[in-house]
Amino acid sequence: MQKQEQKSYKEKNQLARSPTLQTVLMVEHFIKENSGEFKKTEIFHNLPKKVMWQTFQVIMEYLEENLKVIYDQDGTAVYIWSPEFYKKIKNRPAIKL
Secondary structure: OOOOOOOOOHHOOOOOOOOOHHHHHHHHHHHOOOOOOHHHHHHHHHHOOOOOOHHHHHHHHHHHHHHOOEEEOOOOEEEOOOOOHHHHHOOOOOOOO
């Protein structure tokens, strides 16, 4: 028996709009600046510009899949991407990117 892959939010919701790069960066920057302070819905309500909920869900899924955002045990979003760490390890022979 083969395990079914979980469908992404965008695949489940055909009404979800593709976010612009500017919108993705806005959400990512907001989370980075407020890491560990807000839960997902609180982030949505506190963004500097309004975004459709479906679009926001697509952005959050993207950030989670690309290991930039995780959630702690309370559901608070934490920004974990570290460019400094990436630069430090990217040229190691054991790392294949």
